[in-house]
Amino acid sequence: MTVKSRSRAGYGQYCPLALATETLGGRWTILVLSRVIEGCATFSDIYRGVPRISPSLLSSRLSELEQAELVKREKVKGAKNARYRPTKAALELEPLLNGLAEWGQRWARDMEDDDLDPGFLAWSMHLRMNTDAMPAERTVLQFEFSGVPTEYRRFWLVGEGGAIDMCLKPPGFDVDLVVSSDIRIFVEAWRGIRDLHAEIRAGRIKLAGPATLKKRFPEWLMLSQFAPIKRKRKGEESKRRPTMRASG
Structure with missing residues (x-):
C-alpha cells in the first residue's frame, strides 16, 4: 500500500481531533480566526485585535485559514482593501471557542506581566x-x-x-x-x-x-x-x- 506524503507537518493520525488540531493549532491561528468570527472584516481591523502579531505572520495565517476554508477573502468593488468573512465551517467553531475561553477564565495560568x-x-x-x-x-x-x-x-x-x-x-x-x-x-x-x-x-x-x-x-x-x-x-x-x- 502506498501512503501519500503530507505537504506539511502533521500528527500522522486519522483521529478527527488530530486533524482539527493541525488546522487550528498554529500560533495565533485561533485568535486570528476568532477576530474574523467576531466581525473584524479588514486586515487592519484584525490586526488591531491581535496587536502583537507581525503583519507578515497575520497575512500568512489568513492565507492558511482561506486554504482551510474557514475564512473567505472578498474584494469589494470600489473598496481599497479586501474584506474577510467567516465561512459556515468557521461559525460552527464559535461556541467551541467561547467554551475554550470560559475554560481559560476558570483554569488557565495566572497572567504574567508580559x-x-x-x-x-x-x-x-x-x-x-x-x-x-x-x-x-x-x-x-x-x-x-x-x-x-x-x-x-x-x-x-x-x-x-x-x-x-x-x-x-x-x-x-x-x-x-x-x-x-x-x-x-x-x-x-x-x-x-x-x-x-x-x-x-x-x-x-x-x-x-x-x-x-x-x-x-x-x-x-x-x-x-x-x-x-x-x-x-x-x-x-x-x-x-x-x-x-x-x-x-
Missing part, C-alpha cells in the same frame, strides 16, 4: 462599552496605565452617537474623563478578578473629571464577557476574586 497588553485591552474595551448608558454627545475617555512601557501607557476611547472609536494616539478632542491605574489592577478588574467599584473606591483605579461622569463611568464599562465566571485554578488571581460583586 500578558498585560494595553493594545489588546483597548481593542477589547471598545467592543464592550454600554453606549446606551453613555451621553449621546461626544465623550472622550483617556486611559493611563503604570506598569507598561511609556509609549504604550495611554489610549483613548471616543464615544459619540452610539459608536465607540479606539485611538492609540491623541484623538484631537478635549478629554472628558481620565482613568488611571496600574495595568494589572485594571485588567484584573476587567476580567472580574477584582471588583471594579471596590477598586475605584479604594483609589487603585482613579477617575479625574466632572463628578457626574465619574459616578456614571462604572455603568459604561461592561467588562469582559467572561468576567462573571469565577476563577477555579489555585493561584494569586483566585485569591483576589471578590466573593460578591459590589453594587455601587
